[in-house]
Amino acid sequence: MSGDPVLGYPVVVGPGALDRVAAIARGRGHRRAVVLADANVESYARRAAASFDGAVPLRTFTLGEERKTLTTLGSVYDALAELEVDRGTLVVGVGGGVAGDLFGFAAATFMRGVAFLNVATSLVAMVDAAIGGKTAIDLPAGKNLAGAFADPVAVVSDVRALETLPPAQIREGLGEMVKHAVLDGEAAFAQLEHWASESFERWPWAELIERNVGVKAAVVARDRLERGDRELLNLGHTFAHAFERDSRYALSHGNAVALGLRAAGIAARTWGPWSDRDQQRLVALLRALELPTSYGGLDVGGVLSAMRADKKRREGRLRFVLPRALGDVVSGIEIDDKEVREAVERCTR
């Protein structure tokens, strides 16, 4: 188990890591545990539970983004109470991004905070959602509107879990990987360009995931509570969240991020030094990864008003995170409504 000195907790990436959950927990001082899981990954959850000595209780929940709600949170709280979880118990959460956000928030607030270990089983969770200590649920008014900053005691990503995922679910994580590559720079971007033409089975997942964790960890460590630098991770996301909302979530988050990255690139072209060539490489990479670069089912006005409602607003003004070059991304940029509209329009036709 290698700890991550930047994050302050270990991120264990590798084949078979699921069977080492108890050992990782023990390494962090935890012996008593309960396991909560997305019902879709119950078999993985059983393996994580079986890695502990004795009977570790396991509860599964039907999840999905539309169930990342206060109501489901209530069911999770009830389960924690029923399992007699107290401040000495470790809560192990198994699943993708929704599971990590929801179980993580429940653990962060049950009895005002019990320890949480995040077992990520989707690509998007491994490269993004599980890293950085943000937990949340959605509210009727918007995504991730209630939550907590709470670091897990460890993140465990068993890359073998990716082998059983359908390509569409793998693709859910690729948008964030492209975002991280733009933040990281030329080498990371070229690496993705290289693998884009290969089938997923051949990808060096452990290496790629660790690189993504490293990029995100470096940004997060500079700004744990999201007061400044961490906004860089919102590259493409002000657009993406609005695309998602206007589609009533018919557009998945991963696909929305791909569209959002293209939109941010378009806006960056009119604003700064981001070049035509940079933008062409970005669009070509998204296409090589079979991610969408336009989506017809959106209403431009609806996207723009969703954007205004976006929680990243500050003092009523919309600020954007835009690339200047590969490896050079800046936040807090105000751009004209006209240019925002132009970027949205080009991604919606």
Place this chain on the structure above:
Amino acid sequence: MSGDPVLGYPVVVGPGALDRVAAIARGRGHRRAVVLADANVESYARRAAASFDGAVPLRTFTLGEERKTLTTLGSVYDALAELEVDRGTLVVGVGGGVAGDLFGFAAATFMRGVAFLNVATSLVAMVDAAIGGKTAIDLPAGKNLAGAFADPVAVVSDVRALETLPPAQIREGLGEMVKHAVLDGEAAFAQLEHWASESFERWPWAELIERNVGVKAAVVARDRLERGDRELLNLGHTFAHAFERDSRYALSHGNAVALGLRAAGIAARTWGPWSDRDQQRLVALLRALELPTSYGGLDVGGVLSAMRADKKRREGRLRFVLPRALGDVVSGIEIDDKEVREAVERCTR
């Protein structure tokens, strides 16, 4: 405005403090605000809101302990979203302990945390609930089972609000004041003994509240996240929570604390140096304050099993906080079931 160097945020106690809420907020760097209030204290909330320049939106909620729930939390979140609260907005909460716990938890988690200013309008909030940065809601399985540690930017206690409270509501705070006096020592205890025979109008409230804030702040500062010393504040509370639960909350928290202090004293007599004379003074003070020292409507078995379910459990064993003498209280004490039962029995007949 005097800051509290121990707590790290100011606790403003005094007559007319309600009209200085905006000035206090400004002193902490906050200009934009929304006000949430218990509907019972809407007139106070209007004064707090009016202290700001311009129109500060105000929302009221029907509260009460039975409404300190996930459902009410959802309504508060919805209001915060509707009022377009973002990370630059201060949430001012006005009300008693329930309001502070609920609005404070909502603020601590809305957008993963917005600033909160706690305007306490009940005695129990002023001397106890508003101090120490604990927020929570109740779950079906127990009180305060979900929540967050989150310091407010300031606490404002207008002692004039006490003038309009019925004596029964004042009495709700007296149990905690007796607890603080036992923690504080002879001088504080004797001060309460002195005032117990006077009518509430004559009590030096500002002085007494500041003394209580000081006692609690000193304990909290040593143990912000409740891993050790802070447990001292649970003096009488393991019993009190169980009394409350078994009565299905017919017994108020304040009255339960009075009973719980007596029970802790009985247990302390059989365990350590707490003397007959100490116990007699404690019971006499509770009676002089017209607080209950026994309550017939309880089932001993029910109280004991509620106690076992209490969240203060650790590794399955019940630990108690017990006085050794006035000003000398210790935590983590294990006592025999027989003696626990004896203490409960004597308080239930």
